[in-house]
Amino acid sequence: MRFETKQLGEKVDAIAPDGSEIRVMGERPGGTFAHCTLPPGATSLAVRHRTVEEIWYFLSGAGEVWRSFDGREAVTPVTAGTALTIPLGTHFQFRTIGDEPLRFVLTTMPPWPGEDEAVRVDDHWPVKS
Numbered sequence: 001m002r003f004e005t006k007q008l009g010e011k012v013d014a015i016a017p018d019g020s021e022i023r024v025m026g027e028r029p030g031g032t033f034a035h036c037t038l039p040p041g042a043t044s045l046a047v048r049h050r051t052v053e054e055i056w057y058f059l060s061g062a063g064e065v066w067r068s069f070d071g072r073e074a075v076t077p078v079t080a081g082t083a084l085t086i087p088l089g090t091h092f093q094f095r096t097i098g099d100e101p102l103r104f105v106l107t108t109m110p111p112w113p114g115e116d117e118a119v120r121v122d123d124h125w126p127v128k129s
Helices: none
Strands: 021-028 031-038 047-049 053-060 062-069 072-079 083-086 091-096 102-109 118-120
Touching: 031 091, 062 083, 091 102
Parallel strands: none
Antiparallel strands: 021 031, 031 102, 047 091, 047 118, 053 083, 053 102, 062 072, 062 091
16 A cells, blocks of 8 residues: 555646546545536536446535436535535536636545546536537
């Protein structure tokens, strides 16, 4: 086992399938920990995951998260200090509100397997091209 230490930087490690910026902060056998940014005025693409669940914790900005699963649907306002879960198979989409980027950290369990993990679903909100 080795210790990992990482400082959040400007370099984006990946653009998530939903369109947000991902900076991977660490990975262990049980999951991946990442920092996510959605720019001001942006709306993500709606997706669902094939094999992973997530827990999100919002650091700054304001936004909304839409989640839908098995006949249940909710839009949750999010700001710094809000935490939420994305259970396996949940359709979700998020957007920023205001002039500040929406920033949050997330844990993906198990570790993120790759680009084909996210499956595109119908958008709750229109997405600007």
